[in-house]
Amino acid sequence: MKNHILSGIKLTLVCIVFFAGVYTLFIWGIAQLAPNNGKGEIVTYKGKTYYSNIGQAFTAPKYFNSRPSAVNYNSAGSGGSNKGPSNPEYLAEVQKRIDTFLIQNPGISKSAVPAELVTASGSGLDPDISVQAAKVQVNRIAKIRAIEPQKLYQLIIENTQQPVLGLFGPEKINVLQLNIALDKLQS
Template sequence: MKNHLSPAIRLTVALLILTSVIYPLVVAGIAKLAPGGGAGETVTVKGRVVGYARIGQKFTEDRYFNSRPSAVDYNAASSAGSNKGPSNPDYLKAVQARIDTFVVHNPGVQKSEIPAELVTASGSGLDPDLSPAAAMIQVRRIAKVRGLATERLNQLIDEHTKGPLLGLFGPSTVNVLALNVALDELK
């Protein structure tokens, strides 16, 4: 038994140092090379931080593009999904309530036209992006509230649409915070 105990303790200590000290230091060092130095990429307007580029935020006013719903109420400290399946009655009620709210705030939009991402929360609960289609379906509401031409809002969406990674991987996306900041800057 003594022959097995000593190597087991040494291996445990070595793995503890590797996974609790060395690995986190390496990851933190790599993060320092990222935009924002690992502290997050802030979005600043007129010298004031208005949010983070990679964390979804709540926009519910009719004058703004709505974000994707969040299962954690946009709390970055508790990033998570709801873990409710598509047949869960509570989940279905929440989705139906989001659909009903969307239709009330976007008259003329049919239930079948609403992109799923506008009524279902993402896995992290903090998705900062929408598809261009999810942004476009909100244009009539925003144009009416702000007194802007729909063509100008469509152009704004096009200007803020990022294509797939390397032109091959993933969907095109629109960052909701960047889009709303640009919307506020329109005259």
């Protein structure tokens, strides 16, 4: 028994040193090679500072809407609603979002509303939407801003991020960067 206790203590100490020290320093070192030393991409626009890797609340009709957040875009407390897809409160909240979207975007059918525009992500801080989610909002924005829809489609193409190595993940658009480009287009 004495041999097992000593072996267990030695293994615990080795794991503490490795995972709390060596592994942590290794990951920190890799982060130093990333842009902005792993602190995220900082965007300054109109005197305000934003992190483009954290979702922002864009609900004004003149902007491309961002994905809803279960944590009100609070990066200190990221998380989902933890309500299942059959939860009545969750279903009522999603239906309310769908109804709001359909009111803001007349002419769009309920089946054409992309899921990410009415459901929050697991973290509640997803900064991206799909290309389809951006395209479905073009007519509303074009009408409000008096811009030709073709210019907005071109803006979407210019801001579309391709999958990593052309294989991993879907095409996506960072909503913050797209809306900044939209403001610059009109100025």
